Amino acid sequence: MAKVHCISNRGIKHELSDQLLRRIRETTSDAADHILATIKNDSKCMDFQFNRHTTSTNNIFDYLNGGKLHMPEDICPQKFNEELEFWGIPETELESCCFTRYVSYFDxxxxxxxxxxxxxxxxxxxxxxxxxxxxxxxRSVQARAWSVMEYPTSSFLAKVFLYISNAMVLLSLFLLVSSTHPLFRRKLTKDEWFDYFTSEEEELFDDYWFNDTYHDASVVAILRTCISNYL
Structure with a gap:
């Protein structure tokens, strides 16, 4: 009668085939040392008790039997890493669906x-x-100035400095954004337009300026493109 080797994990029994025992022996892990040291050649059944995470153990035995390795949803990746180390299985054997969550945790x-x-x-x-x-x-003056600028909760003066600096940042952002609004634009004069051009461009387009004011400064870029194509 063929020997049947079994191990019990928290009351759940797993039968170990010769192929599975060989794969466990190849891992040279702590689990292999404990299991193989308990197996007796003259015994028909070996009942080895150990206390590991139940779902992880089931998944690991599925993998050792030729299946794919998945990480259970009900276990912390760090705890699952301990299970992999106990069974001597590299983390790279995890399927991509679980490996992303596993790596993200450690990152x-x-x-x-x-x-x-x-x-x-x-x-x-x-x-x-x-x-x-x-x-x-x-050195004391330097330390006080540093605490005011770096540690807003260190003093009343540090809080005032924080509020003023934040107000200046918000004001700068407001001016930057509001400057793009048509309400804050004005027409350019003829002299201001000519500030964008060289003397050759002024002579070439002198007849173009029939009015003293123009609306859109973006015309400068269009005119420069025309000049470069013309030259």
């Missing part, structure tokens, strides 16, 4: 780590600046 984790490091350095620098500002001399 976001890395970004959060960088932000936390930056916040930590910022807090450390704030403490250094606050200590310097409490002293005397030129």
């Amino acid at each position: 976001n984790l890395q970004v959060l780590s960088v932000l936390e490091d930056g916040e930590c350095k910022r807090n450390t620098m704030f403490e250094i600046v606050a200590t310097m500002a409490g002293g005397n001399g030129w």
